[in-house]
Amino acid sequence: MAASAIEDEPTRRDFVFVATGAMGVVAAGFAAWPLIDQMNPDATTLAAALTEVDIGNIAEGQIVTVKWRGKPIFISHRTATEVEAARAVPLSELRDPASDESRVQKPEWLIVIGICTHLGCVPLKNAGPFEGGYFCPCHGSVYDASGRIRQGPAPYNLYLPPYKFENDTKLTIG
Amino acid sequence: MRQENASRRGIGLAFVTALALALTASGRPMLAETGQGSNLFEQPKPPRQEWTFNGFFGRYDQAQLQRGFQVYREVCSNCHSLKLVAFRNLADPGGPGFSEAQVKALAAKYQIKDGPNDAGDIFERPGRPSDYFPWNFPNEQAARTALGAVPPDMSLLAKARSYERGFPLFLIDPIIQYQEQGPDYIYAILNGYTNDKDPNWNEYMPGHKIAMPMPLSDGAVDYEDGSPKAVQQYAKDVAAFLMWAAEPKLEERKRLGFGVLIFLSIYALLFFAAKNKIWSRPEAHVDLDTQ
Amino acid sequence: MSGESTYVPKSRLAKWFESRLPIIGLVHSSFVAFPNPRNLNYWWTFGGILSFMLAAQIVTGVVLAMHYTPQSGLAFDSIEHIMRDVNYGWLLRYAHANGASMFFFALYIHMFRGIYYGSYKSPREVLWLLGVIIFLLAIATAFMGYVLPWGQMSFWGATVITSLFTAIPLVGDSITTWLWGGYAVDNATLNRFFSLHYLLPFMIAGVVVLHVWALHVHGSNNPAGIEKKTDKDTLSFHPYFTVKDGFALVCFLVLYTWLVFYVPSYLYDSDNYIVANPLQTPVHIVPEWYYLPFYAILRSIPSKLIGTATMFAAVLIIAFLPWLDTSKVKSAAYRPLYRIFFWLFVACCVLLGYMGSQPPEGGYVLAARFLTVYYFLFFLVILPLLGRYEKTKPLPVSIYDAVLGKHGHAKPADVNP
Numbered sequence: 001m002a003a004s005a006i007e008d009e010p011t012r013r014d015f016v017f018v019a020t021g022a023m024g025v026v027a028a029g030f031a032a033w034p035l036i037d038q039m040n041p042d043a044t045t046l047a048a049a050l051t052e053v054d055i056g057n058i059a060e061g062q063i064v065t066v067k068w069r070g071k072p073i074f075i076s077h078r079t080a081t082e083v084e085a086a087r088a089v090p091l092s093e094l095r096d097p098a099s100d101e102s103r104v105q106k107p108e109w110l111i112v113i114g115i116c117t118h119l120g121c122v123p124l125k126n127a128g129p130f131e132g133g134y135f136c137p138c139h140g141s142v143y144d145a146s147g148r149i150r151q152g153p154a155p156y157n158l159y160l161p162p163y164k165f166e167n168d169t170k171l172t173i174g
Numbered sequence: 175m176r177q178e179n180a181s182r183r184g185i186g187l188a189f190v191t192a193l194a195l196a197l198t199a200s201g202r203p204m205l206a207e208t209g210q211g212s213n214l215f216e217q218p219k220p221p222r223q224e225w226t227f228n229g230f231f232g233r234y235d236q237a238q239l240q241r242g243f244q245v246y247r248e249v250c251s252n253c254h255s256l257k258l259v260a261f262r263n264l265a266d267p268g269g270p271g272f273s274e275a276q277v278k279a280l281a282a283k284y285q286i287k288d289g290p291n292d293a294g295d296i297f298e299r300p301g302r303p304s305d306y307f308p309w310n311f312p313n314e315q316a317a318r319t320a321l322g323a324v325p326p327d328m329s330l331l332a333k334a335r336s337y338e339r340g341f342p343l344f345l346i347d348p349i350i351q352y353q354e355q356g357p358d359y360i361y362a363i364l365n366g367y368t369n370d371k372d373p374n375w376n377e378y379m380p381g382h383k384i385a386m387p388m389p390l391s392d393g394a395v396d397y398e399d400g401s402p403k404a405v406q407q408y409a410k411d412v413a414a415f416l417m418w419a420a421e422p423k424l425e426e427r428k429r430l431g432f433g434v435l436i437f438l439s440i441y442a443l444l445f446f447a448a449k450n451k452i453w454s455r456p457e458a459h460v461d462l463d464t465q
Numbered sequence: 466m467s468g469e470s471t472y473v474p475k476s477r478l479a480k481w482f483e484s485r486l487p488i489i490g491l492v493h494s495s496f497v498a499f500p501n502p503r504n505l506n507y508w509w510t511f512g513g514i515l516s517f518m519l520a521a522q523i524v525t526g527v528v529l530a531m532h533y534t535p536q537s538g539l540a541f542d543s544i545e546h547i548m549r550d551v552n553y554g555w556l557l558r559y560a561h562a563n564g565a566s567m568f569f570f571a572l573y574i575h576m577f578r579g580i581y582y583g584s585y586k587s588p589r590e591v592l593w594l595l596g597v598i599i600f601l602l603a604i605a606t607a608f609m610g611y612v613l614p615w616g617q618m619s620f621w622g623a624t625v626i627t628s629l630f631t632a633i634p635l636v637g638d639s640i641t642t643w644l645w646g647g648y649a650v651d652n653a654t655l656n657r658f659f660s661l662h663y664l665l666p667f668m669i670a671g672v673v674v675l676h677v678w679a680l681h682v683h684g685s686n687n688p689a690g691i692e693k694k695t696d697k698d699t700l701s702f703h704p705y706f707t708v709k710d711g712f713a714l715v716c717f718l719v720l721y722t723w724l725v726f727y728v729p730s731y732l733y734d735s736d737n738y739i740v741a742n743p744l745q746t747p748v749h750i751v752p753e754w755y756y757l758p759f760y761a762i763l764r765s766i767p768s769k770l771i772g773t774a775t776m777f778a779a780v781l782i783i784a785f786l787p788w789l790d791t792s793k794v795k796s797a798a799y800r801p802l803y804r805i806f807f808w809l810f811v812a813c814c815v816l817l818g819y820m821g822s823q824p825p826e827g828g829y830v831l832a833a834r835f836l837t838v839y840y841f842l843f844f845l846v847i848l849p850l851l852g853r854y855e856k857t858k859p860l861p862v863s864i865y866d867a868v869l870g871k872h873g874h875a876k877p878a879d880v881n882p
Contacts, residue, residue: 020448020711023441030437034553035528042532043550047262047304057292185805193816193835230727258545326739330545333730334738341819348728356735380748420738423548423555430556431726438719445712452704458503 045069055109056169061132063125065114068173072114072122073161074134074147075171082132082145083107089144096157100146103160111163111173112147118154134158217378219337220362223410225354227417230432233425234418237399239270242415245395245408250328253321253386255309258329259419262303268425269418277303284308323385332356332413332420356420357413364390364409471498495681500699501706502687504868508582509685510713511575516673517714518568523666525561526610533613535659537652540615541740559729565607566732567721569755572603580786581807583795584686590787592679597784599672604780606665607753609658616737617747623650623658625750629763632773649743689867690796691860698864749824757821758814762840764825765833775837782844789844791852799858803851810843 051068055075058064063076078086086100104110114134116123121138128135132145141152148157163173226235243264246256261281264272272280281301286308289296301308311317314324326334336355339347346352362378369375373387390405401407418424452458472493474480483489532551534543547554576596579585585593612623627644631637646653684693693699700706724731732754736747752760762779766772782789797804813836820833861867 014451016444016448016451020441020444023437023444024711027437027441034556035524037552038528038554038557039531040552042546042552042554043262044260044304044546047260050302050304054292185802186809189809189812189839193832258542258549263549330738334735336735348724348731351727353728353730427555427559427726427729431722434722434726435719438715438722442712442715442719445708445715449708449712452708458700458705 050172050174052166053171053173054169055171060108061126063132065125066173068161073173074110074112074114074125074158076110076112076125076132076145078108078110078132078145085131086144086146086148095149096155098146098148098157103146103148103157105163105165109165109171110145110147111161111171112158113161114158116141116154117149117156117158118152123158217380217382219339220355220358220378222352223354223358223361223413225357225414225417227414227424228354229351230428232428234268234270235414236269236271237401238411238414239418240272241397241399241401241407242411242413242418243270244397245390245412246328246415248395249389249408250412251307252310253317253325254328255311255325256307256328256419257309258306258327259422260304260306261301263422265303266422269422270415274303281305325386328416328419330420332360332417334420335359354417357417360413360416361409364412365406495677495702496707497701497703499681499684499702500693500696501685501702502689502693502698502864503700503705504687504689504864505685505706505709506688507709507713508574508578509687510710511571511578512680513710514571514714514717515568515575518564518571519666519669519673522561522564522568523670525557525564526663526666528557529561530663533659535613535656537615537655537741540613540655544614556725559725562733563721563724563729565610566753566755567717567724568603569607571717572600573755576600576783577811579686580810581797581804582686582688583690583790583792583797585787586686586790586795587787588683589679589686592676593787594784595672595676595679599669599676600783601780602665602669602672604756606662606669607755609662609665611753612655612658613662614737615655615741617739617741617745618734618737618750620650620741620743621746621750622752623654626752627654629773629776632770634770651743686795687864688796688798689861689864690794690799691864691867694863695865751822754818754822757819758817759821761817761821761833762837764821765830765837779837779840782841786844786848790848792848792855792857793852794857794860799860800851800855801858802855806843806847806851809839813839813843 051066051073053066053075055077058075058077060077061079061082063074065072065074067073083100089100091097091099100107103112114122114125116136116138118136118139118141121136123134123136123141123143125134126132128142130142130144130150133150134143134147135141136143136152136154139153141154142150143154143158144150146157149155161173163171166172226233226238246254261277261284264270264280265274265277281303284301284305284307285298286301286305287296288299291297309317311320317324333356337359339352339355359378363376363384366377366379367373367375367388368377374384375382376384390408392405393403395403395408397403397407401411472483472490474483474489479489529547532543532547532554534540544558547558549555551557579593579596608622608626612619627641627650630640630644633640642648644654645651646657684699687693734751751757759776759779763772763776766775792800792803794800797807817833817836817840820829820836823829
C-alpha cells in the first residue's frame, strides 16, 4: 500500500512542512488565550472594588465585618489597653514580625482582611487568648489585637487591605 | 450529446417558466389583495451615511462620541434609559476617550439609589464610575403614565433597529461589510420629522406614526468644539454614540480580526504549498492533476 | 475503526501500552494508514471541517456557559455582560453564534455532496442514516441555542416552533404544555432548553463517532462512484488527505473570521437585541437562515396540521434517499439527466430559503408552493423513475482509470460539479 512508502524522515527536513506545523501550533496557542483569559476577573468585578463604610457608630472594643471584593474585612475599634498590649510585644516573639504601628494608620483602628492565612477560614472576632484578638476555629490559629499570628498553624499575620480615612467617620476600602 | 443538451435545456426551461408563472401571473393580484401587509413596508429606506466606524479599518471618532454623549445627556436621557452602560465605560479604550478624572466627576453629578444601609433604608448617594446610568423613571409603568409610551432603552438601540435591504443588496452587504443599518435608521428617524403640522409624523417610521415627538431642534445642544449646532449634526453624533453604546468592542474586534485574517491568509498559502508538495510525490502522481 | 493496522510500537513503553489498550493502533489505522480513494475532491473536505466546527462549538459553548445565566429575568443581560465585561467575551459569543451558521453551511454542502455523488447508496445506507440523525440533532441544538439570549426573536421563535406540536390531534396541547413546563414559553422552558442545548452536542459527537466508524467499514465514496479495488486506487489518509483537509479547513476559517470579526451581526436578527416581551410579537418572525427552506414549506400550506406534517416530512424524507434513488450508478458525473434535476433541486432549496425570509404574502407563497411541489417531486417521483429510464454513461473500470481520464467522460474536470 502507498502508505508504507511514505515515511516522515525525508519530509521533516522540508521547510514548508515545518513552517506549516509551526504555524498550526502558533494558531492553537493564540486561539487558546481567549479561552483562558475569560476566566480572569471581568470588568464589573474589577470596577466594583470599592467599599465605603460609616465607622461613626462602631463603639470602642467592637469589631465589625464588612464585605470588600467578596471577602470579609474586620474593622476593629481598639481600646487603649489593646493597643498598649499589642505595642508592648517584642518583635522577636512574633512568627511574622511586624510592629503594630506598621499595621495601622490610626492607632485605634485596625483594618484587616478577615481570612485566616492558614487555609482561608474566617476567624472569630474578639476570641482567643488575646484581648481584642482573633481565633480561627478551623485549625486553631490565634491572632492578637493587631491581627498578628501568635499560635497555631497559620504562617502569616492577617493581611491588610488598601484603605483610606475620608474623614473621622468615613472609611473607604479599596 | 446534442440530444442531452436539448433535454437539459428543456427541463431547466420548464422549471423556470413554472416558477415565473407562479410568481407573476397569480402573484400580483394576491399582493394587491393583501394590501395591509405591504403597507407596513411602505416607508422609504433610510439613506446610507458615511461613518468612521464602517469597514475594515473602521474606528470611532472620539470627538463625535463625546458630542453624541452630550446630546444623549442633555436631550435623550430625559426619557430614555441607557442601563447597560456604566460611567466607567466612558473611559474604556475604543470609546469616547474621557479621562478617569472626568468620569469620576461626571458620575458624582448623578444620584444613585443604594442600600439598604444599617438602618434598613434605601438611600441616594453620588454616583461612582462603577455605577450604571440611572433612568429618570423608577419603572416602566411610571414612564408610560408620564409619557404615554415606554421609551426603549438605548443601550442596544443601534443594533436593535434595522431595515430590510432586499435582494440583491443583502448578498453584497457582507462583502462590503455594511453593518450600520442601525445608526442609519436612527439618523433617518431623527431627520424624518418633515411634516410641520404633525410632530408625531415621521417619514421613516413604519406607518409614519411615531410616539416620540421631534426631540431635537437647531441650537438645542451647545457644542464646545465648534461643530455646527444643527439637527443633522446632533443626529449624526448621537447615532454614532449609540453605535458605540451597543457595540463598545468594535475597535478591538476589527483590530484583532485584521491580524487573524492576515495570519490565516499566510497560513492558507503555506498549507497550499505543503499540499502541492505532498501531492506531487511519485506515488500520488498519475500524469493528470488529481486535485 | 477498521482498516488494517500497520502500526508497530517501537519503544518498550509503547509496546506495553499498546498490548493493554491498542488505541494508538486504532488511530493509526483509521487516520494515518487508512486507504482513501485517490480521486477525492475538495467537496470531500467538509467532513473534517464539520468535525472541527463541532469541537469549536463545544469549546466556546462550555466557556460561554461559565458566564451565562439561564433565568428569564437575567438571561438577556447576562449575554450583554459577556459581550461587554467578560475578557474576550464578545469574541467567544460572536464565534459561537456565527459558528452555528458556519456549521450548517458546511453541513448542507456535505449533504448536497452526498446527494450529487450518490454517497448514500449501498453499502453506505447506515452511514447516511447516521448523518441524518446528526442533522436532526443539529437542528434541535441550534434551535434551543437560539432561545438562550432571550431576545424577542428567541422568545417568539420558541413560541412558534413549539406551537407546531399543537397541530397534533388530541394530545397536541398537552404535549406543548409539557414542552413549555407551563402555559407559555417562560423560565421553565428556558431552563430545560439550556440543559438540552448543553447535552445535545455531546450526543452529536457520539453519533459522529458512529458515523466515522460506519464510514471506515467500506471507506469513502468518491467522485467516480465506484469502489476501490487495488492499492493503485488509494492513497494513505496521512499525509495526503490530512494536508488537503487542513488546507480546506484554513480556507473555511478565513470565511468564518470574516463573519465573526467584520460582519458579526449580519446573520443575526436585530429584533433579538430587544429583550423578550411575552405581550408583543415582532412584526416579522423569521428563523435563522438554515431553517428557512423548511419554514417556507410550512407556510406554503394553508392548513396547520398538513403544513406541520409536510415540514417534518421534508426533513425526514432525506433519510429515505438510499431507497428512493433506484439508480445503480452512484455518481452524477455518469448520470446526465440526474445532474440537471440535482442542480434544480439545489436551486429549489435556495429559493425556498429566500421565500422563507419574505413576508408570507401572495406571490411568495405561490412560489413557495411550487418549490415545495418540486422538492417532494424530486424525492418521490424523479429519483425512483430516473433510475429506471435514465441512460447513464459508461463507468470507468477503476478509480485509477477514472483519474487517468480513460473512458471518455470521466476526466477529472467532468467529475467535479
